[in-house]
Amino acid sequence: DIYLSFGANKTVYGLNSEKIDKIKYESSKYNIRLVECPVRHLGTEFAYDVLKKMYYHLIENTNTEFSELTNVQKIIEKDGKVKGVKVEKKGEDQYIEAKYVVVAPGRGGAEWWASESKKLNLKTVNNAVDIGVRVEVPNSIMDHLTKDLYEAKLVYYSDTFDNKVRTFCMNPGGVVSEEHYDDGSIAVVNGHSYSEKKLRTDNTNFAMLVSTSFTEPFDRPIAYGKYIAELGNMLTGGGIMVQRLGDLLKGRRTNYSRLKKSTTIPTLKSAVPGDLSFVLPQRHLTSIVESIKAFDKVAPGLYSKNTLLYGVEVKFYSSKFATNNNFETKIENLYTIGDGAGITRGLMQASTTGIVVARDISKKE
Secondary structure, three states, rough: HHHHHHHOOOOOOOOHHHHHHHHHHHHHOOOEEEEOOOEEEOHHHHHHHHHHHHHHHHHHHHHOOOOEEEEEEEEEEEEOOOEEEEEEEEOEEEEEEOOOOEEEHHHHHHHHHHHHHHOOOEEEEEEEEEEEEEEEEEEEHHHHHHHHHHHEEEEEEEEEEEEEEEEEEEEEEOOOEEEEEEEOOOEEEEEEOOOOOOHOOOOEEEEEEEEOOOOOOOOOOOHHHHHHHHHHHHHHOOOOEEHHHHHHHOOOOHEEEEEEHHOOOOOOOOOOEEEEEHHHOOHHHHHHHHHHHHOOOOOOOOOOOOOOEEEEEOOOOEEOOOOOOOOOOOOEEEOOHHHHHHOOOOHHHHHHHHHHHHHHHHOOO
């Protein structure tokens, strides 16, 4: 209701139970699990408009104050209770006293928050790190799934390594994109799609991710994910790599000549042709290829020589923080929410945790 009041799209996908049951039934024949998930797609252009309206509503109609280009250096705690934060703004240190502090750094700040939490003796659990590729194919291969589901969340356990492989962030008629972490030093691949039909492309893209949960003594899943991404950047001169599935299966590098022969036209024009076997560990690459072959049973044409694979896609979920049901840590009035705290894995869910915290603080007051 809140999103709708700020102009979000009213259309909800994934409610046609008859069609979904058929897809689910068909998938089960091939050891594929379909995760049912209704989706209200905002679209890249409308997401911007919705967030812009929220931003100005907070400035004009509430006592909210935004402090841009401000770095939090330290969370101040005394006798088990939060007292405020130390920040750096325009080269000057400032102390901000606060009765409540909500830490929501997002994926980009997950590593910082994991480091800060150790100083506060907050209990965390290592989350899985998801590493894989972004797959791009013609709409004709995925339309029968995306028409009713919008996003087909498929899960498969690879034959060789029994690793969990899942599709994520599906974009019908979408665009493969490049995003950056660590002040732009690391480039990873992502994707998005628009709501307006005239802005849509002829391709569908989605992430195919291999989940790995590390055990002790290893406790740096984010650093591991960044290392894999940096390896891909090294081989492309700092950008995103693209390879045809057919070339990967033949053990050869995709070059510009082979890419031009592809009937799937890449939407990320800056992607550099290369060989993903030099980037991704064997466990990940084998699991991805086996899963594409399995998913081809429910999306014929997916396991094609012209299917494009972009690398590297990494989801930094970092450490999951121990909190109560209202996302309050063991330090009184210190809350942590969203993707950067390992609590959620998406925009909608992250914003919902913010609502839960706001209601809890309101109740306390």
